Amino acid sequence: MSTSRPTLAQVARLAGVSVASVSRALNGGSASRGTVEKVRAAVNELGYVPDATARLLKLGHTPAIACAVPDIANPIYVAMVKAMEAVTRREGFRLSLTSVGSDADEIAELVRSMDRGFADGLIITPLRVTEGLVEALLTLSVPVVVIGRIAPEVPLDAVSVDSAAGVRAAIDHLVAAGHDAVTLVNGPDDTTPGRYRLAAYLDAAAAYGFVPRVITATDFTTEAALVALGDCMADAASRPSAVLATNDLLAVGVMRAAAKAGVEVGPDLGVVGMDDTVYANLVQPPLTSVSLAAGERATQAIELLLARIARPGRAHQRVTVDPTLVLRESSPTRRGWPQ
Known part of the structure; x- marks a missing residue:
């Protein structure tokens, strides 16, 4: 949708009247013939279509x-x-x-x-x-x-x-980087994002032929991720080589758990988040993330x-x-x- 369509304020400036006068002229309120003519001329020149602001100003309050x-x-x-x-x-x-x-x-x-x-x-x-x-x-x-x-x-x-497409893009990337399996760190799967991202992950695991491993946190937060991960990063036998976290806050939790266990994020542990928030450029190393626009x-x-x-x-x-x-x-x- 265009964000450059003419506004009520622009009509008012071009007509040389107040926004309230424009609203009255457009909605049949009290306005002189001269004001109405100026407003109509400005509307025609700008290609203005009455918007939500005009409709609510008619009701007499700031929307x-x-x-x-x-x-x-x-x-x-x-x-x-x-x-x-x-x-x-x-x-x-x-x-x-x-x-x-x-x-x-x-x-x-x-x-x-x-x-x-x-x-x-x-x-x-x-x-x-x-x-x-x-x-x-x-x-x-x-x-x-x-x-x-x-x-x-x-x-x-x-x-x-289309978060499913984002999940698949992340797993495609991790597999291409040499990981034969990807662990999912998810928030509650009774939530809309948790449910849809889990489903997309399971589909991708089936497509690539690896056994899915899901670690479910009680919330989409860094603290919840740390609790859910427990000591899995400290155990070399069970430690994943790649993790997809279903948001950046969970991904930060993964990176903190790795650092605590002495695991180097990047070469030894690939981590991808979702949302591409400001945190992605604040952590070290900077976080690969799926922008969900x-x-x-x-x-x-x-x-x-x-x-x-x-x-x-x-x-x-x-x-x-x-x-x-x-x-x-x-x-x-x-x-x-x-x-």
């Missing part, structure tokens, strides 16, 4: 959008919020951020609060999509966009990433929501973005493998 994420400490969500802010600031919306964890009751309460005038639209990135959450979203009186996977028959706008997903989601606010009856859309493997020093050719 606001709520964004609900599982964990604001996770840099993937920070990247998403930054991308959303760039659009909301341009369009004259406030953006409110709420960290809701993965508790279904807390998320449901947030959804119910939308009907108390808390915001004019909601973007939500749930780790778990339950029937109860879907029902709450469908009964919401304000528009909602989901960043993540939801069932195709659910009439909601959603933006997702956080900024693009967030931008697509906010554009979908603004379009839904402006035109509530439009057809629902599903957008899928592609992942990209970003190579760094944590996954070179395995030591001893022919170059």
Whole structure:
């Protein structure tokens, strides 16, 4: 979607009137004939289409959008919020951020609060999509966009990433680097990312003919990865030669466990993460990671929501973005493998 379409503020500047005057002129409010003519001329020159801001200004309040994420400490969500802010600031919306964890009751309460005038639209990135959450979203009186996977028959706008393709790209890379098997370090597999990335890993293991080995952490965090790994890095007989972690925080946990055991990440232990967050360039060696296009997903989601606010009856859309493997020093050719 284009991010350069004309805005209400641009119409106002070209017409030499206030944003409020433009809104009144476009929506049949109190405006002089001269103002209306100026606004129409500016609209025609710019090719402006009335947007969500104009529609909500008609209602007499500054529009606001709520964004609900599982964990604001996770840099993937920070990247998403930054991308959303760039659009909301341009369009004259406030953006409110709420960290809701993965508790279904807390998320449901947030959804119910939308009907108390808390915001004019909601973007939500749930780790778990339950029937109860879907029902709450469908009964919401304000528009909602989901960043993540939801069932195709659910009439909601959603933006997702082809994480299965990202998993396969990572395993292709590790096998080509000389590893005959790859261990998966995953978060809870009852979550949407945990379930889909596990399934993609098992498919890849079957395709390459290696026995799958999955280490499941209780959360998608560095601390949870360290607990789940235990002493496996210290035991040379059971230590993997390559690990795919289903997010960068888990990958950092893998690298910390390796360092504690005196294992050199890179030549002796190939590590690949997912999300390509800022952490990927902060650790040593820098982390190979699968970019899941956080900024693009967030931008697509906010554009979908603004379009839904402006035109509530439009057809629902599903957008899928592609992942990209970003190579760094944590996954070179395995030591001893022919170059």
